[in-house]
Amino acid sequence: AQSVTQPDIHITVSEGASLELRCNYSYGATPYLFWYVQSPGQGLQLLLKYFSGDTLVQGIKGFEAEFKRSQSSFNLRKPSVHWSDAAEYFCAVSPTDKLIFGTGTRLQVFP
Amino acid sequence: DAGITQSPRHKVTETGTPVTLRCHQTENHRYMYWYRQDPGHGLRLIHYSYGVKDTDKGEVSDGYSVSRSKTEDFLLTLESATSSQTSVYFCAISESVSPYEQYFGPGTRLTVT
Numbered sequence: 306a307q308s309v310t311q312p313d314i315h316i317t318v319s320e321g322a323s324l325e326l327r328c329n330y331s332y333g334a335t336p337y338l339f340w341y342v343q344s345p346g347q348g349l350q351l352l353l354k355y356f357s358g359d360t361l362v363q364g365i366k367g368f369e370a371e372f373k374r375s376q377s378s379f380n381l382r383k384p385s386v387h388w389s390d391a392a393e394y395f396c397a398v399s400p401t402d403k404l405i406f407g408t409g410t411r412l413q414v415f416p
Numbered sequence: 417d418a419g420i421t422q423s424p425r426h427k428v429t430e431t432g433t434p435v436t437l438r439c440h441q442t443e444n445h446r447y448m449y450w451y452r453q454d455p456g457h458g459l460r461l462i463h464y465s466y467g468v469k470d471t472d473k474g475e476v477s478d479g480y481s482v483s484r485s486k487t488e489d490f491l492l493t494l495e496s497a498t499s500s501q502t503s504v505y506f507c508a509i510s511e512s513v514s515p516y517e518q519y520f521g522p523g524t525r526l527t528v529t
Contacts, residue, residue, distance in 0.1 A: 309458075339517060348420075348506060348520035349459075395458060402466075403474070404449075404518055406458040 307332045307400045311407035318386050319415050326381040326410050328396030337399040338379040340370055343409075344392045352394075355379065366390070388414045419443050420521035422507050428527045435494040437524050439507030441487075447510040448490040449518060450474075450482060452503040459506065465490055497528045 308331045318324055330336060337356050341349040353364025360372040370381045379396060391414045396407040419442030429435050439448060447466055451459040461474030463482040471482050479501060481493045494501055504525050508518040 341520075346523075348522045349508075351517050351519070354517055403461055403464070404459075406460075408456055408458040 307336070307398060307405050309396055309398050309405055309407035311394075311396055311410050313410045314408070315411045315413065317413045317415060320388050321385050324381075324383045324386045324390070324412070326394050326396075326412070328379045328381065328407060329377050330379065330396075330398045331377065332398060332400050334400075335372075335374065338370075338372060339397040339399070339404070340364065340368070340379070340381050341395045341397060342366075342392050343395065349395065352381070386412075386414055388416060390414055420507060420509055420519060422505075422521040422524050424524060425522065426525045428529060429497050430529055431498060432496050435497050435526065437492045437505055437507075437526070439490045439492070439521055441490075441507075441509045443509060443511075443519075444487060445509040445511050445519075446487070447512065447518075448484065449508040449510070450480075450490065450492045451506045451508065452476065452501075453506060453523075454503050462492065462505075494526075497526075499528050502526060502528045 310329045339354045340352040343349045352368050355362050355372045363369050393409045393411045395409045397404045421440045423438045449464040450462040453459050460476045465471045465484040483491045504523050506523050507521040510516050510518045
């Protein structure tokens with residue numbers, strides 16, 4: 306069965322530091338991949354997506370993600386974190402007509 | 417932001433009572449979804465719809481039913497609410513099936529006492 310793993314439940318970084326959030330998926334072929342962000346009390350907002358082509362994709366708010374087929378990974382990165390990036394981040398895959406979500410990573414940012 | 421509203425935004429109800437949550441969209445998207453979000457589980461699909469009167473079950477559909485009589489509205493009903501259905505419920509819409517992304521509503525926090 307398809308699945309998504311986000312190994313880090315909670316990550317804390319200092320403002321201005323770099324960030325990498327991990328995402329691994331289990332699927333026989335290359336799925337469509339997404340990262341969503343959820344601010345407290347809000348719905349989910351799409352950060353970026355990968356369908357095909359260039360394995361490094363750029364998203365909103367200065368985020369990027371890299372698809373690595375050999376590692377079945379789609380890690381999210383940002384070179385310099387801002388306090389407003391504190392939120393929960395969800396990786397999702399879409400092998401068919403549905404989205405399968407990971408359990409999320411909560412990001413805390415210290416000044 | 418996609419035009420998606422959910423009502424009510426917060427609700428407290430008692431065990432055994434019926435509850436209906438509404439999702440309304442102004443985007444004329446064909447596909448609509450209901451998810452529940454619980455700590456440690458991420459978002460799990462309850463039901464989805466691929467058109468008026470066309471619905472199907474998701475991963476956690478037991479105890480829930482849905483209806484879609486108009487393109488813009490997708491209703492989620494808990495026939496007899498239980499404490500295990502205390503959760504945050506999100507509606508999402510999509511223009512088409514994969515690989516199109518889904519857009520999410522603001523959520524409804526439901527507490528069953």
